Amino acid sequence: MPELPEVETVMRGLLPVMVGNKIRTVKLHRKDLRIPFPLKMQEKLKxxxxxxLTRRAKYILVHFKDGxxxxxxxxxxxxxxxxxxEDKYDLQKHDHMVIGFHDGAKVIYNDPRRFGMIFILNDDELETHKAFAHLGPxxxxxxxxxxxxxETLKNKKTSIKQALLDQRVVVGVGNIYACEALFMAGISPEMIAGDLKGKKAQLLVECIRDVLTRAIEAGGSTLKDFAHADGELGYFQHSFSVYNREKQACQGCNCDIDKTGGVQRITQSGRSTFYCPKKQK
Ligand SMILES: [Zn+2]
Incomplete structure (x- = not known):
């Protein structure tokens, strides 16, 4: 599933193609994804x-001159x-939307599972639209x-891991980066969210920013190779410290794997959490 860094990477990859350009055609190959495509999309946007182009949470926002x-x-x-x-393109399976631009470039949206969403709003609705109104910073x-x-977590009885996945608290951290940031900050994923105090709160904020920034940088370096790639944006290899590393040594940690058994996996609200029981207290 694309997380915030992937979405940011896709957005940055689309920037040079889309900004300053105009849409000539919108071809839809089905009526809907998770929700119906906008009615008369081509008429509205061409x-x-x-x-x-900007990003809010995991939405890429394409801004048009008319608002x-x-x-x-x-x-x-x-x-x-x-x-x-200059390139020819043969339509692939699951290519649901093809946008053609005035300069001849195309942007293609492909989605096998069709949980994606594409909709149109006005720029004065960004705070109030139902997709965005509830979102945290x-x-x-x-x-x-x-x-x-x-302040936001004060009196919250849920675990800190669950709180970080709550989009009302903060957007786009996601399961992977919540695990990684808590590991980096040395905070137990099971800590009560309301107990986050003092320096630990500062450290956690810094670690969240750090893991996301590094992932965005990794995505950015894939964009440099873009000309040699197959034109697909947004999926790249990550290396994680604890995520998906059950029973393996945690990266960048000096714990003794023979004593700890390596990275532990627990389930919180149906999601896997990976953590180091020695480093994260
Ligand atoms: Zn460790």
Whole structure:
């Protein structure tokens, strides 16, 4: 499933193709993904200059000069392909949307499981639209601070791991990066969220920013090879310290695997949590 760093990478990959360009055609090969495609999409979006691309949580937002925004969510298995102006492209299975631009480039949305979402809103609806109204701050934004986190988690009886996955608390951290950030901060995933205090809160905020920033940088380096790749954006190899490493040695930790049994896996709210019982107290 694409997490925030992948979505950010896809957004950055689309920037040079889309900004300043105009849509010429929108071809849809089915009526819906998780929700129906917007009605009359081509009529609504064609011939209007794209002024910017941004990201909110795991939504890519394509801003048009007239104030409209095309929101793209990759769901569980959404992929975006760029076809340069001079290239021919044969439609693949699960290519549900093909956007053709004035310069001849194409952007293709492919999604085997179809949990993705594509919809149009106006830029004055970004705070109030039902997809965005409940969302907490961006983990890499200025509003996500240790004082914010302590205040928000005060009196919360859930575990810190579950709290980090709550999109009202902070958006886009996701299961993988919650595990990695808690490991890096040396905080037990089972700690009561309301007990997060003082330096630990500051450290956790820093570690969340750090794991996400490093993953975005890894994604960015895949974009450099983009010209040699198959035009597909957003999926890249990660190396994790604890995630998906049950019973293996934790990366960057000096614990003795013979004594700890390596990285432990527990289930919290139906999601696997990976952690080091020595480092994370
Ligand atoms: Zn360890």
């Amino acid at each position: 011939n209007i200059e794209i002024t910017a 409209k925004i095309l929101a793209i969510h990759l769901g569980m298995s959404g992929r975006v392909l760029i076809v340069p102006p 961006e983990p890499l934004g200025n509003n996500f601070s240790s004082s914010y986190l302590k």
